[in-house]
Amino acid sequence: MIDFAYARAESESAAVAALADDHATVLAGGTELLNWVRLGIAAPERVVDIGGLDGLRGITRDGDTLRIGALTTLNEIGEHPLVVAHAGALASACLQAASAQIRNRATLGGNVLQRTRCAYFRAEEPVPWPCNRRSPGSGCAALAGLHERHAIFGWTDECVAVQPSDPAVALVALDAVVDVVGPAGPRPIPSTEFHLTPQEAGLREHRLDPDELIVGYRIPVAPTRQAYIKIRERASYEYAIVSAAAVVGGSVARVALGSVAGKPWRLPDLVDVPLTREALLPAVEERMADANPLPHNGFKVTMARNAAVRAVLTAGGDR
Amino acid sequence: MALDYAHDIDITIRVNGRAVRAVVHPRTTLLDWLREEVGLTGTKKGCNEGACGTCTVLVDGTRMNGCLTLAVQCDGREVTTVEGLADGGELSPVQRAFRDLDAFQCGYCTPGQLVSATACIAEGHATDPATVREWMSGNICRCSSYPQITAAVLTAAQASR
Numbered sequence: 218m219i220d221f222a223y224a225r226a227e228s229e230s231a232a233v234a235a236l237a238d239d240h241a242t243v244l245a246g247g248t249e250l251l252n253w254v255r256l257g258i259a260a261p262e263r264v265v266d267i268g269g270l271d272g273l274r275g276i277t278r279d280g281d282t283l284r285i286g287a288l289t290t291l292n293e294i295g296e297h298p299l300v301v302a303h304a305g306a307l308a309s310a311c312l313q314a315a316s317a318q319i320r321n322r323a324t325l326g327g328n329v330l331q332r333t334r335c336a337y338f339r340a341e342e343p344v345p346w347p348c349n350r351r352s353p354g355s356g357c358a359a360l361a362g363l364h365e366r367h368a369i370f371g372w373t374d375e376c377v378a379v380q381p382s383d384p385a386v387a388l389v390a391l392d393a394v395v396d397v398v399g400p401a402g403p404r405p406i407p408s409t410e411f412h413l414t415p416q417e418a419g420l421r422e423h424r425l426d427p428d429e430l431i432v433g434y435r436i437p438v439a440p441t442r443q444a445y446i447k448i449r450e451r452a453s454y455e456y457a458i459v460s461a462a463a464v465v466g467g468s469v470a471r472v473a474l475g476s477v478a479g480k481p482w483r484l485p486d487l488v489d490v491p492l493t494r495e496a497l498l499p500a501v502e503e504r505m506a507d508a509n510p511l512p513h514n515g516f517k518v519t520m521a522r523n524a525a526v527r528a529v530l531t532a533g534g535d536r
Numbered sequence: 537m538a539l540d541y542a543h544d545i546d547i548t549i550r551v552n553g554r555a556v557r558a559v560v561h562p563r564t565t566l567l568d569w570l571r572e573e574v575g576l577t578g579t580k581k582g583c584n585e586g587a588c589g590t591c592t593v594l595v596d597g598t599r600m601n602g603c604l605t606l607a608v609q610c611d612g613r614e615v616t617t618v619e620g621l622a623d624g625g626e627l628s629p630v631q632r633a634f635r636d637l638d639a640f641q642c643g644y645c646t647p648g649q650l651v652s653a654t655a656c657i658a659e660g661h662a663t664d665p666a667t668v669r670e671w672m673s674g675n676i677c678r679c680s681s682y683p684q685i686t687a688a689v690l691t692a693a694q695a696s697r
Contacts, residue, residue: 223562223608224539235539248604251565252585263541264562268609316674317661318592318599318652453673 218254225266229273229432233398235265236428243267243430245288246322248315249331257342258332258351273326273432276300283436287326287396291384292317294325304391304436306443306462306532310383313447316454326431329385329395329411332422333378333479334456335359335367349375350420360511366458369510369517370478371414377511379476380412380422381456386475387445389483390462393436399429408434412480422479441466442533446524447475459521463528465492470529472501474521477508484525492533497526547611551576552620560607567591567602570617578618578647582676589675590648592655593617599655601674618647621654630654633692634685641679649675653689662693 223244226232235241242261244250245268253259267273273288276297283303285294294300295311315323332338337348337358347356359367359377367377385408388395393408412423425431442465449455460475470487484504490496501522508518548557556574567584570576570593582588584603591602594616621628627635630653640646652675656662661671668689669682677685 218563220543220561220563222541222543223545224541226539231539244606244609246604247606247609248586248601251604251606254563255585263539265539266609315586316589317656317659317671318589318601318674319586319604321598322600322604453670 221261222263232267245324245327248323281438285434287431287433288324291320291323303438306445307387309445310387314383329382334381335378364511365513368478369508371416373415376415386473386481387462389481390464390471390473391436393434396433397429398432414479444528444531446528461524461528463532465533472525501525545608549610550614562608564607566605566607569607590645592648592652629695630692633688637684637688639684639688645677657693662689
């Protein structure tokens with residue numbers, strides 16, 4: 218790992234001010250940043266440790282809003298009674314992410330900012346193949362290479378990778394709001410608009426500016442039934458091939474798919490669709506009609522459709 | 537309100553009950569610091585990227601990967617390594633159960649398994665085999681002693697009750 222200078226931020230405003238410096242990077246839990254530095258994905262000259270900002274930690278209910286601080290860890294979220302009661306899809310997504318010991322370090326704010334697990338991207342310097350995200354203009358090795366786990370929506374020839382966060386998928390289905398603070402003050406971003414696909418924004422992965430900090434999440438509390446389904450090659454401690462979060466309330470089922478695009482992929486809502494397998498299958502299929510798989514990942518379209526149906530049924534339909 | 541950046545950071549960490557003061561480079565991981573500076577080589581370095589779990593230690597009683605944690609992030613905290621599990625010459629219930637049930641072959645993952653199992657039990661996640669497997673999945677055993685490890689965790693959990 219390259220050497221860097223280190224300082225602890227004593228306040229949120231000090232942390233934001235420090236980010237005006239192009240060579241400064243935020244350290245929260247560190248589970249992503251340390252591996253970025255090892256691989257050469259990031260090479261910060263200065264690291265700002267925000268781990269001591271206790272105001273960014275914790276879970277509270279404020280009327281019809283559940284608030285989760287950005288530094289709250291995935292295990293704290295996954296096992297918290299308020300989250301289990303009102304945002305069960307998020308609790309489940311958090312506990313299906315990573316491993317128990319990583320979840321004790323990994324924060325929600327950091328988790329959603331994790332970068333793709335595409336093996337071509339996650340190579341050590343010097344990267345031995347083209348990757349536009351590592352070396353813009355070099356090309357995309359996955360496009361004509363191994364891309365079974367890559368995108369079926371929203372990709373371009375520039376990049377076919379997927380966003381791997383589990384919690385981000387649940388947050389999108391829950392219509393959560395990302396609270397961001399920058400030099401101009403607070404800025405709320407709907408979680409459905411936070412991440413960006415290559416079709417939307419080229420190589421830009423999300424709407425957070427380099428001088429902004431995620432400080433927390435707000436989740437609307439409403440009577441809903443929820444589920445998060447993660448399909449993977451082993452039962453635990455593995456990234457999703459596809460995942461699906463479902464939030465069912467009244468006559469509306471909201472569904473977001475994970476690991477199918479450069480962002481959590483929210484399907485058009487299922488309104489007045491009977492919660493049976495027979496009715497949901499064609500309804501989900503119709504909402505996935507714009508899927509555009511790569512030569513080797515057509516199976517993900519079927520798998521994602523089935524995961525979406527199973528998530529809705531698990532949340533609250535007939536089994 | 538510029539931050540006071542430094543390349544040498546003065547830290548004090550309680551390691552297995554003993555306060556250790558040191559000046560470290562910020563990039564030093566807790567794992568490397570424990571092994572190279574404190575001389576506690578029980579904690580093992582496997583993948584060095586958070587995939588294998590053999591570097592698992594307790595920070596303020598909570599299990600974490602030493603390779604994904606910087607030493608500077610543990611300033612003022614209490615760290616317990618595998619060397620801190622036994623009470624003098626007396627093995628902990630987890631250590632005894634691993635020995636009695638042959639919950640290892642080569643032993644390279646064992647320090648991480650022991651520390652992780654200690655936390656798994658304290659968290660209340662050592663209730664049944666499926667739950668143990670889920671909450672111990674962050675500790676890989678390439679000899680595949682998983683049935684024995686699961687049995688040892690459950691046995692130790694009963695002994696601790």
